[in-house]
Structures are given as structure tokens and as C-alpha cells.
Amino acid sequence: MMISTRGRYALRIMADVARHEGDAPVSVREIALRQEISGKYMEQIISVLCRAGLLKSVRGAQGGYHLARPCGEITVGMILRATEGDLAPVECVADGAHPCERIGDCPSHAVFSKVYAAINQVIDGVFLRDLIDDAAPVPPLPEKKG
């Protein structure tokens, strides 16, 4: 299990916001209710997603979050990299990596590079749009407000 809850929650959060996009921003409390994620923990994850330019916030009462870009332009790769960091199987094959000192005598480098490429190909090929299309219809928000 190499993707932690941070990345998994981030996907669910982004999908939730995408599904409920509208005039009103989506608040942490709404998402927490629907997704059953600790609100406080979610704040931290959302903060990362904002800084990564994937969400934008509306402060104050009736505030919340919007997608910063349309869901057809946001990939799973962007979301996971923002929250998990680069998904390289080992450090020395990552994008901006300093090559390890054993390269040249490293039998495994080629394999890890292939793994890295395979992972990226998948996560960069799936968009947020695809996630919400595939998924089940919008679950009802518990009408606690009325």
C-alpha cells in the first residue's frame, strides 16, 4: 500500500468538489459529511491542493472551495503528486533526481525506470472528469440544514 490516505482522500475530495460544483463553493463540512473524513485532517490536505493550484478557496461565512480549473484539465497525476510527492518507486529514477552513485553497476535501475514510466502513464491519462463520470450517481447530502 504505497499511496497513503492523504492521496486517496485528495482524490475523493477533488471528486466530491467536482460533482458539486455550482455557484456556491463546497465547504469542508459538506465534504466531511459525505465522505466521512475527519474535517480537520481534510483541511490540511485541501490546503495542499490549493497551493498546488487545483482548488481555490472562498473565505468567510458561506465560504468553501471551487475547482481551480475545469475537471477535464485536472489529472489524477496532478492530484497524487501534489499530495504524495513524486510517485517514483525509488528516488534515483525520479524526474529531477540526482543519479545515485552506484549507477552503472546498478542492475535494477532499468526496471525501476520502467515501473516509474508505467505508473505515470496511467495517472497522467486519467482526468478528474473520468472519475466522476464512472462513479455512482451523486449521493444525497443528509438534509441536516432544513
Next chain:
Amino acid sequence: MMISTRGRYALRIMADVARHEGDAPVSVREIALRQEISGKYMEQIISVLCRAGLLKSVRGAQGGYHLARPCGEITVGMILRATEGDLAPVECVADGAHPCERIGDCPSHAVFSKVYAAINQVIDGVFLRDLIDDAAPVPPLPEKKG
């Protein structure tokens, strides 16, 4: 960096043993000298590789390890799974996994399944034989014995 030193060391250990296969078994001390890995730590990793049926041990003086099977029959996947566990990106897509309770409403499941499949395809398609063919020629063992 989702593959820890255990898995990476395991690959180097297996490659080292494969390269130096012969009548005499390969000892921890030899490997430690060539690969610059802590001998004591290596013992633990090797112990796992033995239990996984990838290495077999020869006990006592002049003992050491042999490949349990020819290097054309050992895949990178076998080695990594033995030392790292299943390389599933999340638990719920692993082979014998109990499906998570949110399946059906989980937008990410399909993506993670694809990632999982892509990883397995790579690591199950590369054999120990390939590793030692690709790599640099056998490095000399420091002649400390003479």
C-alpha cells in the same frame, strides 16, 4: 520512493549471488564487501529470500547461499514481493484483498487497479537473468584472502 532499501538490497543481493554462482556458495561477507551493505541487516533480508524459496542456504564454515532456482526462472516481481509485500498502490486492489466498503462509490478504484496492473506487468516481465546480463561486468572481489 515507495520501494524501501529492503527491496532494493534484495535485488542487489540476488543479482550478486546470481553473478557469482558456482560450486562454492556465496557468503554474506562476500556480498557485503562487494555491495557495501551492512552484513547484519543483509542477514535479515536473505532470511526472507530463503523462506520465499529464492535462495537456499549452506550452513557452517564455508557456507553461504545459492540460488534456489535458475536465474531465468526468478522474476523481479518474486524478489520484490518477498521483501516488500504486494506492490499494490492501495490495499483494496491487492490480489487477495477484501474489497473496501466504499466500493461502488469509489471513483479511484479503477485508476488504482490500472496502476497495480501496470506495475505487475513490468516487474513480472523482467527476470534475474536480464538484470545480470544488462549490468556491468563482474566487479573484482578485493583479494583480501591471499
Next chain:
DNA sequence: CAGAAATCCTATTGACGCGGTATGATATGC
């Protein structure tokens, strides 16, 4: 048979990240 050389086994340690909680500051709609 004694001892050296090796594997085997288990316990311990320090550092670090993960998952979450707590507290408070700041901004804003009503």
C-alpha cells in the same frame, strides 16, 4: 575433538512519517 567460520534467531534502538487532534487567528456574509 577444538575452534573457526558461517548461518540462524530475536531483541532493541533511533529516527521519521502517517493519521489525527487541538488551539487559535483571520476573513466574511447576514
Next chain:
DNA sequence: GCATATCATACCGCGTCAATAGGATTTCTG
């Protein structure tokens, strides 16, 4: 001005990682 939000830190318990340590067991060799 107050409730409702986001924003920013600090903190904590826990498990894993990467070793280290110490000793028990097996076996070749002289």
C-alpha cells in the same frame, strides 16, 4: 457583531524502516 468559514501551527501516539547487538546453532578444517 456574531456565526460561519478558511488558514496556520503545534502536538501526539503509533508503526515502520534501517540498522545494531548478542548470542545460539551448524559444519568444515586442522
